[in-house]
Amino acid sequence: MSLLIAAGLAACAGGGVTEAPPVFLTNPQGNRVEALSMTTPRANAAAIRLRDGHVLICGGTATGEVGGVLSSAELFDPAARTFTPTGSMTVARAGQTITMLRDGRVLVAGGVQNAGFRSQLSSAEIYDPGTGTFSATGSMSVAREGHTATMLRDGRVLIVGGSDNGIHTLDTAEIYDPSSGIFSSTGHLNQPRIAHIAALLGTGKVLIAGGGRGGTPSGYISYDTAEMYDPAMGRFTPIFARMKSDRVGAAAVKLNDGRVLIVGGKSGKVLVGMRTLASMAPLNTAEIYDPESGSFIGTADMSAPHYLATATMLDNGNVLVVGGWTIQGPVVVGMHDAELFVPESNLFSHVGRTNVARLTNTATLLNDGEVLVAGGIADKALITAAVEFYSPTQHRFLMLPETSASTE
Template identity: 30%
Template sequence: MALHSFNKDPTELTKTIGLYMHSKTFFVISFFLFTAISNAQFIGGWHDTDSLKIGRFDHAAINLNNGYIMVAGGYTETDPGGTIVTELFNTTTQRWEYGPPMNKGRAYHHLVGMNDGSIMAIGGFAERTCEILDLNDWTWSYTDSVNVKKYWWGRTSTLMEDGNILITGGANFDSSFASCEIYDVDSGKWRLTGKLKTSRERHIATLLNDGRILVTGGRTHNQSPFVYQKSCEIFDPVTETWSYVDSMEYPRIDHSATLLPDGRVLVVGGEQTICEIYNPTTNQWSEAGSVEFAFGYNNAFKLSNNKYLLLIQYDGTIRGQEGWELFSLESFESIGYSKFDRKILTMKSAKINDNSVIVMGGLERIGMNYVSANYCQIYDLTTGIEETVNEQVFAIELNSYPNPFNSSANITLNLPASGKVSLSVFNILGEKVTTIHSGYLTEGNHIFNYTPTNISSGTYFLQLQSQQQTKSIKLIYLK
């Protein structure tokens, strides 16, 4: 029996296999999985930085191509209908300054960077107008208005491979939309395009490497109660049509969807702790680790040459789930997380460089009151390393007795955490004989009775597949 120690990566899985035997009719094989759970290990640190000139929430933020980060619009104490004021964060001096004011006050709007470097402000709450910022003369000019009002925060805006802009879904107070529109940069006009198969809001759109656009999850708003979606669709920019693709295992809303270097898409959060990966080549979803926080991960940033994913969480409600989490894109594990000291909802975030991210403004809860926040903080991956690791040992046990058996066998397993589990029997050719269980199991001990039918005497394999691992033990059946 060998026990391997941890290397420099505290999240490395190490395991030992114990073999216990035996009486004439009793045979047990137990598998133990040891892992370090690093909920006290934080990589990187936060520090305060220059505050916004004015507090704001439900604003928009975007990186410009000249080293600045812009925030625009949002609700303020003096502009409850949405402000025209913009601000620019100099990533070198880390100071804020006023930027060129928009023509129209906006909130719940989107900012989209176009291929020529200009910025488009799209719509807003009960707002159809759009305007474009020319970075050469720093002026905003109106362009064509969208055809359908997108009242809430629930739509998406995506710069397509050809330089046009696609907006999808959204909602008003009565229902969610299936309508989609494309802004043609050559004509400067919006036009309706193919509708989503399912109307949805608060979904996420991701531009794939082949130019198609994947839409995941969201909520259908024209039904009572709301229907939270696990369905997914892909937009073909050639035919301008939507097609259903494989659904996620779990419904999600306000999640993050990150395009990985290999072309797959990682979704995190959205009121789920289990993460999933979509493979466009196989059109299949698979589970990919888990996070500690479940809510509102729609701010996600790849850092350190795609080694980590920084998740900026806000709940969007009064539940106080605002926080951050660092997720490994190599091991697909959470390696650090914490709540923010201040309860600020709907904050906006932007990437400064490959190691740092800034969070800006939001709606701050102070006691029972809410105020527009001008507070800003910067996360730096290269500072503030705390090396404390809280190690816990978990055991996953899979047993069968008696073994050999001639009528039935008792299968016992012990799960360290709740999750989806598949328990199946295979013959020596690798063909599945039967599935004993497939579905969700709670943490703890479980017992199953296996009585074979229509199989011959011989050697078989019992396979346990869980979120964490796949394990097999040998079964010997004697009629």
């Protein structure tokens, strides 16, 4: 299963733009509001906050069509409220993983270089904030998309699963060593997995849960199983407890108390009356993995299903869930829905709708506590360059940062 949503997408890439000026949009309430935008539309990009507070956004697709994947990257400056280009990646990538290394550099690995079969990448590269440039580093042993990347306690990065050709699902894993710039193989998953979740636990072990597998005689299957990676042993061990639901394309966040919140995704087990049908359906459910008991615990449901959504930990410990997949006529489009999970109550509350529908957007916590929500597939299946900001103090989404809220 490819996570790159390609069919029926079209957008203009704004070539040659060096700084995106403010634009005006009509929000869901019908009000005309000033907005910021990236230098180019991006869906399925990667974003991360740098040590100086800037946000690096790289790659993604501008059109979802052949030739639409981007090598360009840009920086958001929270103080100046501007997006400006930075050095381009060595190759075009969408769906790549992005990981902050201990020295402040950024590892970008895998993804796809184009829409279509066998466009997956084994290469990786490093972004240096000091020079604003990307440079190639060692390559993975196989090409991967739909994989996960998790920083271990010792500063190395664990890469798990994914697909090497868009159909075949991998059971392999490898570790990137920043000191040598080399990937080395480490253990095998007990089940091949793509679009799973991964989270570093307080013990230093890594939880791998859910996801799915393509290329089977029965078609695509999704998992309710989980396993644990032990860096000391270099191997994966199955977890006895099962998830509350099979989930592929879920989002996950480690909570402040060490538990792991897993939200949404799609399930292959759909109940119709008394029958279970094999049809992938987006989920409005969530669950928590408790490392102390080694069990999965259900939470209250979300107000809407969220598949391929983002989940972002806020400074107060709550988790913001934004966007996801919905069907509009014959095409896949983004959602305006957003939810807030409060760990103390185990409940979700619906927060203000996003001003722009979002699917495969990025969501990055800023130093001031707001969340930068950027790009993605909007309504009418168009890829957007528009960004907005979730304000925890106002409990809503603003098209400009909170300092400009009075102008709305």
